Each structure stands twice: as C-alpha cells, then as structure tokens.
Amino acid sequence: MNTPPLSTSPATNLPIQAAMLFASLEQSLLKATPQLPTLLADIHKLLASDAQTVTLMSDRESALLVSGLIKHTGVVLTESAAKKAAKSKPTLESLGLG
Numbered sequence: 001m002n003t004p005p006l007s008t009s010p011a012t013n014l015p016i017q018a019a020m021l022f023a024s025l026e027q028s029l030l031k032a033t034p035q036l037p038t039l040l041a042d043i044h045k046l047l048a049s050d051a052q053t054v055t056l057m058s059d060r061e062s063a064l065l066v067s068g069l070i071k072h073t074g075v076v077l078t079e080s081a082a083k084k085a086a087k088s089k090p091t092l093e094s095l096g097l098g
Contacts (some may be wrong), residue, residue, distance in 0.1 A: 014046065014049070014050050014052075014053045015053065015056055016050055018043070018046055018047070018053055018057070018061070021039060021042055021043050021046060022043070022061045022064055022065075024039055025039045025040070025043065025064050025065070025068050026064055027070060028068070029064070029067055029071060036068060036071065036072050037072060039068070040065075040068055040069065040072055043065065044069075045096075
C-alpha cells in the first residue's frame with residue numbers, strides 16, 4: 001500500500017511551528033534573551049491564525065506562554081486560589097460576634 005505524501009500546506013505545519021516557537025520561548029526564558037517580545041508576538045500570530053492550534057497546546061506549553069507573558073510584562077495575572085480563600089474567611093470580629 002502506498003501512503004499519501006504529507007501535505008506541506010501552512011495549516012499542516014502549524015503544530016510543528018508552534019512546537020519550535022515554544023522551544024525557543026523556553027530557551028529565551030532560561031537565558032533572559034532580548035528575543036522574548038518577538039517570540040511572544042510570533043506565538044500570538046501563529047495561534048491567532050488557527051484556533052485549532054490553541055486547542056492542541058499542552059499544559060506545559062500553556063505554562064511556558066504564561067511564564068513568558070509574566071516575565072515580559074511584569075504583571076501577575078491571578079492570585080492563587082488558596083490566598084484568595086484565606087483572605088475571604090470571615091472572622092468573629094468582622095461579623096460583630098467577637
């Protein structure tokens with residue numbers, strides 16, 4: 001049986017391109033290179049070009065992307081759930097019972 005040749009269309013190469021960009025992002029985060037903003041922009045363009053690529057991202061790739069965004073912007077996106085829960089617990093004094 002002959003197998004059909006692999007397609008070389010850009011859509012077929014998106015997961016490969018994404019994997020390469022995420023590998024570059026990881027190296028950029030480890031070495032603190034000035035390429036970080038460019039890599040983030042390239043990843044954004046790639047993910048925006050095909051929504052299916054986003055759904056194929058692994059948890060590790062998502063974590064790398066978030067780490068890159070945090071490092072680039074200096075902004076933490078969310079507090080941990082444990083910190084929020086600890087802050088929101090009412091005390092006897094806050095309820096007027098203490």
